[in-house]
Amino acid sequence: MRILIVEDEKGLNEALKAILEKSGYVTDSAYNGTDGLDFALSGIYDLIILDIMLPKISGLAILGELRQSGVSTPVLLLTAKSEVEDKIKGLDTGADDYLTKPFDTGELLARVRALTRRKGEIMDDELRYGDLCLRRSTQELSRGSSSIRLGFKEFQLLEILIMNKNQIVLKDTLCEKVWGPEDGSEYNNVEVYISFLRKKLSHLHSEVTIKSARNLGYTMEGGEK
Ligand code: CA
Numbered sequence: 248m249r250i251l252i253v254e255d256e257k258g259l260n261e262a263l264k265a266i267l268e269k270s271g272y273v274t275d276s277a278y279n280g281t282d283g284l285d286f287a288l289s290g291i292y293d294l295i296i297l298d299i300m301l302p303k304i305s306g307l308a309i310l311g312e313l314r315q316s317g318v319s320t321p322v323l324l325l326t327a328k329s330e331v332e333d334k335i336k337g338l339d340t341g342a343d344d345y346l347t348k349p350f351d352t353g354e355l356l357a358r359v360r361a362l363t364r365r366k367g368e369i370m371d372d373e374l375r376y377g378d379l380c381l382r383r384s385t386q387e388l389s390r391g392s393s394s395i396r397l398g399f400k401e402f403q404l405l406e407i408l409i410m411n412k413n414q415i416v417l418k419d420t421l422c423e424k425v426w427g428p429e430d431g432s433e434y435n436n437v438e439v440y441i442s443f444l445r446k447k448l449s450h451l452h453s454e455v456t457i458k459s460a461r462n463l464g465y466t467m468e469g470g471e472k
Contacts, residue, residue: 248363249273249291249424253283253306254298254325259348263296266352267359271383273403275427280304290318291423293363297342298325299333307337314341321362376409377455377470379448390451397447400425400440408457408467417464441465 250272254260257278264274275292277283280303287295287309295313299306310322324337324345334345343362346355374381378390386402387394397405403425408416421437445457455469 248293249275249427250359251275251277251283251286251292251295253277253280253287253295253301253309255279255301256298263355266355270356270359272359273425273427280306280309284309284312287313287320288316288318289423290320291420292320294359295320295322296325296359297322299330299337300327307333307340310337310340310342323358323362374406374409376412376467378453379409379451379455379470381405381409388447388451390453393451395447395451398440398443400436401444401447404437404440405444408465412467412470415460415464415466418462419464421464 248271250267252260252263252267252274254263254276255278260276260278264276267274275286277286280301283297283301283306284304286292287297297306297309301309304312306324310324313320313322321343322341324334324342326334326337326345326347328347334347337345344358346358372383374383380389381387381397381402382389383406386397386399388397388402388405389395404421407421407424418437425440426436441457448455448457453469455467458466458468460466
């Protein structure tokens with residue numbers, strides 16, 4: 248799960264990042280409206296946390312632009328106590344929920360869970376596919392009684408592949424979701440990490456395989472029975 252944080256207060260942005268990453272989310276931070284909009288338009292995020300008062304472009308303008316461009320990523324608005332009208336405007340513009348500053352960590356995480364769940368991606372600790380079980384809390388991949396711990400990138404790749412089973416996941420998508428939108432130099436890493444994952448699958452003697460779909464991307468096989 249990858250979350251975009253658009254918040255110009257540096258301390259709050261960093262605090263949000265720390266809280267979310269501690270709970271296993273991957274985050275990107277933008278500190279002004281222009282960067283926020285650019286990042287958000289990539290469409291790679293599972294959730295966008297969006298402050299309303301931002302330099303350059305306001306949160307509400309970003310939200311309007313996203314919805315007009317057909318980006319339906321869930322948006323959690325951050326509002327100050329005094330911005331009641333903005334809250335209403337925000338919900339009208341297509342925000343999914345809002346949180347009034349200052350908020351407590353538990354409340355934030357509950358909203359984040361609810362909004363990412365709305366997409367149908369229930370954050371159960373165990374993700375199953377075929378004879379495999381992937382445990383999110385420990386990044387452990389197991390088959391029967393054997394298990395192996397995955398590196399964080401391997402874990403993220405496999406999580407995305409399992410959540411999108413029965414379809415081809417494009418290399419570009421994997422690259423953006425795991426390495427982020429900024430770094431084009433990591434492209435070849437996808438292949439390297441997929442080969443690590445394949446080794447681990449065969450080490451577990453799993454029936455599941457990761458098939459290459461031409462040069463486009465990957466798909467999981469061996470889980471349908
Ligand atoms: Ca602000």
